[in-house]
Amino acid sequence: MSIVTPFPQLLQAQRPEYELDLPPMPAYTREHRLPLPQRLWQLTVLRRGLLLALLALFWELGARWADNELLLPSFSQTAQAFVDGIQSGELLSRAGLSLGLLLQGYALGVVLSLALTALAVSTRLGRDLLATLTAMFNPLPAIALLPLALLWFGLGAKSLIFVLVHAVLWPLALNTYAGFQSVPDTLRMAGRNYGLKGLRFVWQILVPSALPSILSGLRVAWAFAWRTLIAAELFFGASSGRGGLGWYIFQNRNELLTDRVFAGLAFVILIGLAVEGLVFNTVERLTVQRWGMQRR
Numbered sequence: 001m002s003i004v005t006p007f008p009q010l011l012q013a014q015r016p017e018y019e020l021d022l023p024p025m026p027a028y029t030r031e032h033r034l035p036l037p038q039r040l041w042q043l044t045v046l047r048r049g050l051l052l053a054l055l056a057l058f059w060e061l062g063a064r065w066a067d068n069e070l071l072l073p074s075f076s077q078t079a080q081a082f083v084d085g086i087q088s089g090e091l092l093s094r095a096g097l098s099l100g101l102l103l104q105g106y107a108l109g110v111v112l113s114l115a116l117t118a119l120a121v122s123t124r125l126g127r128d129l130l131a132t133l134t135a136m137f138n139p140l141p142a143i144a145l146l147p148l149a150l151l152w153f154g155l156g157a158k159s160l161i162f163v164l165v166h167a168v169l170w171p172l173a174l175n176t177y178a179g180f181q182s183v184p185d186t187l188r189m190a191g192r193n194y195g196l197k198g199l200r201f202v203w204q205i206l207v208p209s210a211l212p213s214i215l216s217g218l219r220v221a222w223a224f225a226w227r228t229l230i231a232a233e234l235f236f237g238a239s240s241g242r243g244g245l246g247w248y249i250f251q252n253r254n255e256l257l258t259d260r261v262f263a264g265l266a267f268v269i270l271i272g273l274a275v276e277g278l279v280f281n282t283v284e285r286l287t288v289q290r291w292g293m294q295r296r
Helices: 036-041 044-066 075-088 090-122 124-137 142-153 157-181 185-193 198-209 211-240 245-254 258-286
Strands: none
Touching (some): 044 075, 075 090, 075 258, 090 157, 090 198, 090 211, 090 245, 124 157, 142 157, 142 211, 157 198, 157 211, 185 198, 211 258, 245 258
């Protein structure tokens, strides 16, 4: 019995293969390089530095136009106050106090957040607990708990650490849990096939897969904690006369030294930029960007 194909042309002989000899690549010379302005524009540090220089120029022009040093000191006056504060050591000592408290509250908040999220992905009761607590406390500003912290812990570092933990815990838990929920089922099944359960499953499967979301949560939690600490130190400065950068800003505002107030605010911004660039961007570059989990 013969088989009749409806497409006899498909049975015809295929066209013979052939190869094309490509010309050799030309040697790399200086003529092939991008022009110097384009190569410089590709440097992130240079572009951001140019933006900061433009902001400083607008600040200087705006201050000279306002012509009121009490309300808006110029950029040059603020820079001089900043240099004087660094040379005297006052700004550095205040920043050291603030960062010491911040690291304690941030570390404790991260540990509690990871523990709560691990419980949420392991048990149904943990999921209900995380959903309920985040719905209750995440909208609550951390600084609003400061009077309660003063009542419980008194004037001291414990009250500040308490509000810092609140500022860190909920945004990090939400981002981490969202990252865990986005892990593909293929990876989950692969981990279970290897016999991973409980904390080993979380640490070896969920955490590496959800690392972009975790890093995003760490960055948001850091920003919340940093601004909460400065605001809390302003309150503590009014109460006890002690504190870090927040107290430095509050004290100079009372003495109408506006250039030093702006210098303190500038130092807060510089610390934030340094942590963002040296810590979080470096971790992302060495992990999720190198692994191809995030676009550069």
